[in-house]
Amino acid sequence: MDPDKPALAPPPGVQSNFDNPPNGNVEAHIGIAICIFIVFVGASLRAYSKIVCMKQVKLEDYVGLVALAPYIAFVYGVYNLMRTVGIYVHQWDVRASEIPSALYIVYVNTSLFQATMGTIKAAILLEWIQLFVPRGTRTPFWWTCQIVMWVNILYYISIVTASALSCFPHEKIWHPTMPGRCFNTKALFVINATLNLVSDIIILILPQRIIWGLKMSTQKKIGVSLVFAVGVIATLVGGARLSRAVIYYLSNDNLYNVSAVFLWCTAELSTSFLVFCLPAIPKIFSSDNWFTQLASRLHSRLSFLKTRTTDTSGTNPKASTWKSSTFSGVSTSETRWDQQPQLSYEQHGFVSYYAATDPFTPNAIKSYVHYDTNPQASWPSVPNAALSRRDPSTSWYEEER
Structure with a gap:
């Protein structure tokens, strides 16, 4: 294949544009910046709450910290794809010689997504156990969380393994013209998005039954339930990612559609971190620390000036x-x-x-x-x-x- 030819034949009447193709890089920059901000603020507030206010760091906190490493690497991979071929760039606007570099980024980032999602979901479920299960007991909720957590861990390990073994020889994953054989790797995106959405729904529902069985006022039950129901956002984002994965599976314009899938993956990972961090944040505002003292003083001064x-x-x-x-x-x-x-x-x-x-x-x-x-x-x-x-x-x- 001529390396200077387009990687995909353009539609009739469309001319390839290699030098300055239409793209969505600006929108991608804004979206990724918002996601990074959400994760950074959430992780910082959770760390402050656990270290300064509660003065206790537990297993789930370390697991959540471990999940940050592949998340940062995944976001870097999205930026690398943006720099290599661009976001929302049609494949007929990309030279055939650039395809191996782009597909290698897609392969690595797919594994990084699975590693991040599997780790952060394990941290969320460990947090649920810590919050809702009395120490030293094995309630049905404990067993459910353990089963869901280990099924998720085994699933994400298997999906990473399947992705790595999808082609023989291995290099054919990012060199599609190389002699060899592959199974349909695009189907993995749909399967993964579907099972991941099911997992999101299960994790969203799990704490609600426990919360509404607590002995507290209805108003406070609603407030606590809303804190844990932020997972609705992650579920909606997971649904959007599934729809983009189906479009990617049915389309030949792979680079254009896989960039959309990666943007929704970034949003889903970021909201999952928010689900993990949010339950610990209210402790900051209920503890006697510099933040609440400052807020109390400002409130008193504003009330005095109003009077x-x-x-x-x-x-x-x-x-x-x-x-x-x-x-x-x-x-x-x-x-x-x-x-x-x-x-x-x-x-x-x-x-x-x-x-x-x-x-x-x-x-x-x-x-x-x-x-x-x-x-x-x-x-x-x-x-x-x-x-x-x-x-x-x-x-x-x-x-x-």
Whole structure:
């Protein structure tokens, strides 16, 4: 074959463009940058939560860290393909001499995808076991996670092996004109995308039954369920990858369609990392650390400025009191601001419970729930707040009990 000829005969009336073919490199750059940002931020927040806030690093954290290595290599491979032939470049706009380099990248990146996906799914399932199975027990949920995890590991190992043995001699994988034989490697893309989507759905459903069986309020069940239901995004992305894999299987324009498959693979890997990292992130906002202290101080200052502005405008003559919005829309205990209330504090998961005792009225205890609050933060000082202490028109007023 003439190396300067197009790798695929162009459609009738279409002229090959080797020098500046139409491509989607700009869109690919933007999409990949978003994916890298999601993984970097998610991994950083999870590391901060586990190391600084929780002060414990477990097996699943190391497995997730291992998964970052093939992920970075896969993303580099996508950039390498972009540099070699371009993203969304039709095969008739590529010289035949460039095909071996592009196919080698496709072969290596396929294996890197399997390695990354198998490892990150193992980390996710280990995290599920850590969160939902009491230590030292073997519940049905534990057995289900173990079975799904090991089936996934064996499957991804087998798919990498099948890809490596798809041609004889081995070099024919990226040198299609070399004498030898191959089985239909394009079918592996469809099989892999299908089984991977089934695995995504199973992992998405697994924790939901446990969450809705926990003894907590419905509102909190919904919140926790949504944290774990971020896997819906990964499932949708997996469905999109399956559709592109089918198009790739049915088309002869291999380079154009395989680049689309790789972009969806990048998105699927990135959302899988997000599924792994997200459950640990809320601990950052429920712990007493520099982040929550800074947020509490900023919140207090903004609330104070809002109150002072309202008082100066004259629209609210009783604006010397703090509105309940200062405390995330939850009514607070009645007390005078020139004497701090006595607080008892208890932490349960993502929620902080407080009870404030009115120092001026015996047995007048007011309880409220306050999310993401630093219990050590000082109470703000508002002039003349005590003037409306017994005024039922103030938004924070409560009856004694």
